[in-house]
Amino acid sequence: MRIKSILVSQPAPSESSPYLEIAKKEKIKIDFRPFIHVAGVDNKELRTQKIDLTQYTGIIFTSKNAVDHYFRLAEELRFSVPDTMRYICQSEAIANYLQKHIVYRKRKISFGEKNFADLSPLFKKFPSEKYLLPSSDLLGAEIPKTLDAANINWTRAIMYRTVCSDLSDIRISDYDMLIFFSPQGIKSLQQNFPDFVQNDTKIGVFGPTTFAAAEDAGLKVDLMAPTKETPSMTMALEKYIKALHK
Numbered sequence: 001m002r003i004k005s006i007l008v009s010q011p012a013p014s015e016s017s018p019y020l021e022i023a024k025k026e027k028i029k030i031d032f033r034p035f036i037h038v039a040g041v042d043n044k045e046l047r048t049q050k051i052d053l054t055q056y057t058g059i060i061f062t063s064k065n066a067v068d069h070y071f072r073l074a075e076e077l078r079f080s081v082p083d084t085m086r087y088i089c090q091s092e093a094i095a096n097y098l099q100k101h102i103v104y105r106k107r108k109i110s111f112g113e114k115n116f117a118d119l120s121p122l123f124k125k126f127p128s129e130k131y132l133l134p135s136s137d138l139l140g141a142e143i144p145k146t147l148d149a150a151n152i153n154w155t156r157a158i159m160y161r162t163v164c165s166d167l168s169d170i171r172i173s174d175y176d177m178l179i180f181f182s183p184q185g186i187k188s189l190q191q192n193f194p195d196f197v198q199n200d201t202k203i204g205v206f207g208p209t210t211f212a213a214a215e216d217a218g219l220k221v222d223l224m225a226p227t228k229e230t231p232s233m234t235m236a237l238e239k240y241i242k243a244l245h246k
Contacts, residue, residue, distance in 0.1 A: 001200060003028055003241055007175040009035040009185045014039040020153065021114030026241050035180070035188035038136070040069050040160045043076045051132070051157045053079045058086040060154070062116060062143065064097045069159040070134040071101040083107065086129050088122050090114075101125035116143050123150035129202065130155075137161040138184070164188035179223075183213035190217055204240070206233050 005028065012032040013019055023030040024202040053074055061067050074081055086108040091094040098104060110126070112118035131154040132149070139156070147154045162184050172178070172193050178201060180186055189196060204223035205211045214221050221242045230236035 003176045005029040005175045006177040008032045008179045021239050028085050035185040038160050039163050056130050056132040057206050058131040060088045060131050060133045061094050062090045066134040101140045118144050123152050164191045167192040179204040181206045183209050186213040186217050
């Protein structure tokens with residue numbers, strides 16, 4: 001079977017994307033459409049979680065979404081975040097992103113390398129703060145495990161949710177291949193297209209949790225990334241298509 005059209009369940013990339021190179025080289029139509037999006041909770045829902053922003057002296061940020069929604073809710077609640085607030089960020093990129101909302105200079109900002117567990121030394125260094133963890137409704141098990149092991153005072157606040165996008169304008173049967181990057185993307189496929197039957201449609205997935213979600217949904221996975229040979233989805237896709245089109 002020759003692949004002629006692919007739907008990637010992500011926003012359209014920049015003009016220099018490897019996806020566009022693959023499309024040009026292999027003469028394939030590649031469309032992009034996010035299957036999920038982030039929706040913020042309102043201040044009423046935050047109150048039902050019994051969260052009072054004034055009670056915390058430290059904030060733990062794991063994503064740019066968490067940063068945006070924390071400051072959005074602070075503004076809605078007319079809470080002026082004090083200059084004394086301590087910020088612990090999972091990565092330097094997230095720490096730098098804080099400049100969108102605060103004057104970075106002279107603030108108490110620390111960050112880890114990449115993984116959440118890398119923050120453990122920072123919690124040992126600053127153990128006395130009362131920390132707030134702004135998060136989505138989905139939270140990896142590593143995060144509470146690391147925080148509990150650090151023996152610090154912390155509270156989770158769900159400030160945004162990952163929800164299924166409306167894909168009613170798409171004819172899913174027009175595509176020879178679908179590519180997913182999260183279990184929520186698989187859930188969105190099921191919700192938007194309850195009558196979807198895979199038949200000859202090829203399925204590509206990124207990550208073990210997405211693979212598991214696809215299998216649980218009764219889908220046959222044809223392409224898996226990352227692997228040692230193909231650490232990115234675009235590398236895996238190019239290799240797969242070349243082999244298929246031989």
